[in-house]
Amino acid sequence: MSGNTWTAPTAPGPLDASVRVPGSKSITNRAFVLAALSAAPTLVRRPLDSRDARLMQGALTALGGGVERRGDDVLVSPLAPEGTEPASVVLGNAGTVARFTPALAGLGSRPVLFDGDEAIRRRPIAPLLRALRDLGLDVEDEGRGAPPFTVRGHGGIAGGKVELDSSASSQFLSALLLAAPAFESGVTVRLVGDAPPSEPHIAMTLDLLRRFGAAPERSGVEFHVPATALSCPEYEVEPDLSTAAPFVAAAAVAGGTVRVEGWPQHTTQPGDWLRSLLTELGQRVELDETGLTVTGTGEVRAARLDLHEVGELTPVVAAMLCFGDGPSVISGVAHLRGHETDRLAALATELSALGAGVTETADGLAITPAPLHGGVFHTYEDHRLVMAAAVLGLRVPGVEVEDPETVGKTFPEFTATWQALLG
Numbered sequence: 001m002s003g004n005t006w007t008a009p010t011a012p013g014p015l016d017a018s019v020r021v022p023g024s025k026s027i028t029n030r031a032f033v034l035a036a037l038s039a040a041p042t043l044v045r046r047p048l049d050s051r052d053a054r055l056m057q058g059a060l061t062a063l064g065g066g067v068e069r070r071g072d073d074v075l076v077s078p079l080a081p082e083g084t085e086p087a088s089v090v091l092g093n094a095g096t097v098a099r100f101t102p103a104l105a106g107l108g109s110r111p112v113l114f115d116g117d118e119a120i121r122r123r124p125i126a127p128l129l130r131a132l133r134d135l136g137l138d139v140e141d142e143g144r145g146a147p148p149f150t151v152r153g154h155g156g157i158a159g160g161k162v163e164l165d166s167s168a169s170s171q172f173l174s175a176l177l178l179a180a181p182a183f184e185s186g187v188t189v190r191l192v193g194d195a196p197p198s199e200p201h202i203a204m205t206l207d208l209l210r211r212f213g214a215a216p217e218r219s220g221v222e223f224h225v226p227a228t229a230l231s232c233p234e235y236e237v238e239p240d241l242s243t244a245a246p247f248v249a250a251a252a253v254a255g256g257t258v259r260v261e262g263w264p265q266h267t268t269q270p271g272d273w274l275r276s277l278l279t280e281l282g283q284r285v286e287l288d289e290t291g292l293t294v295t296g297t298g299e300v301r302a303a304r305l306d307l308h309e310v311g312e313l314t315p316v317v318a319a320m321l322c323f324g325d326g327p328s329v330i331s332g333v334a335h336l337r338g339h340e341t342d343r344l345a346a347l348a349t350e351l352s353a354l355g356a357g358v359t360e361t362a363d364g365l366a367i368t369p370a371p372l373h374g375g376v377f378h379t380y381e382d383h384r385l386v387m388a389a390a391v392l393g394l395r396v397p398g399v400e401v402e403d404p405e406t407v408g409k410t411f412p413e414f415t416a417t418w419q420a421l422l423g
């Protein structure tokens with residue numbers, strides 16, 4: 001590490017390593033929210049400890065919940081929103097915090113200000129705020145339908161039927177469904193507009209709701225969650241399979257074997273799709289009770305991939321395809337322009353700057369591999385760009401990764417774990 005850059009290490013040869021990645025961001029922050037809405041405390045076991053997870057803990061504390069670290073676990077006590085004095089929730093650049101917590105403020109009786117990094121002020125949220133208003137919440141913004149905004153709680157949310165356009169982010173729908181057990185009449189959401197991205201994350205929301213005792217139902221574009229007293233004394237968080245992406249990609253790019261410990265047998269995480277992707281790209285993949293083993297050839301097949309359902313994997317997949325044996329195309333991810341940064345623009349710029357032929361399309365990237373060279377890789381405060389740059393560095397000396405600490409959004413120990421992978 002030098003100054004504010006990190007020289008991504010090259011692979012010394014074929015890999016032979018085992019890695020343990022931290023807990024899933026998406027599961028951790030859902031479990032925290034549902035625990036806060038439960039009737040009794042929940043011990044969330046092995047949750048993620050990272051910027052986004054801490055922001056969620058801070059939000060729940062500001063809203064009247066209790067959060068207590070106990071070794072590797074976190075005990076979350078239910079929201080007990082008392083008082084009328086103003087509070088504020090810091091969003092950072094966490095989509096899950098920005099989308100999942102405003103509804104919770106409507107359960108209390110105080111004005112709560114929501115604001116965060118510059119980037120979160122540009123990320124889409126207006127359709128969710130509109131739906132929350134339709135459900136009876138009092139939301140005041142600056143006319144842009146974005147943070148900063150204030151939710152003035154009136155001691156409860158009526159709930160009922162609402163229409164929602166969740167095409168810019170699946171998190172809008174997840175937000176309504178997660179909070180709905182605490183609404184007086186639950187919620188019936190009818191999706192309008194284009195289909196939401198990230199379908200596995202919607203399945204994850206329904207799965208966690210069930211684990212906490214709710215009974216969500218889905219019929220096509222209509223979702224129903226009845227009012228329910230939630231409860232789940234203990235909830236164990238799975239390892240984050242999207243965080244595992246650069247590690248399994250490393251086996252493909254550098255050759256050799258990488259094992260990811262504790263890869264679940266069944267999961268709703270989008271990262272589980274990496275098993276079929278890696279097979280399609282020519283790698284050997286084996287899942288057993290102890291984890292996932294990927295044995296790579298060091299040769300990556302080109303592919304045409306629709307990543308609409310697994311958009312958060314795009315940066316690492318794009319980096320891998322820069323080593324493909326021909327041109328590749330990624331489609332279905334126009335919504336990535338509203339992620340941590342405009343990820344399509346960032347990837348096209350940064351991968352091209354290192355010599356690859358990468359252009360933006362209307363809904364993705366066209367990637368033509370070419371000999372790569374070192375240089376500064378800008379990361380735009382996007383954790384997954386740090387991970388993508390690390391994958392490139394395996395075969396390209398001199399990839400200088402700007403602001404590597406930004407990876408702390410989901411994996412503060414990423415660079416150390418990456419160095420250990422390479423021995």
Ligand SMILES: O=C(O)C1=C[C@@H](OP(=O)(O)O)[C@@H](O)[C@H](O)C1
Pocket residue numbers: 025026027095096168169170171174197198201311312335
């Ligand atoms: O619900 C979640 O935990 C997430 C949903 C997805 O968001 P989008 O649907 O906005 O892509 C995903 O990209 C994000 O990393 C996490």
Ligand SMILES: C=C(OP(=O)(O)O)C(=O)O
Pocket residue numbers: 093094095096312339340384
């Ligand atoms: C899109 C992402 O994050 P967020 O939860 O902030 O939306 C991501 O982690 O790739």
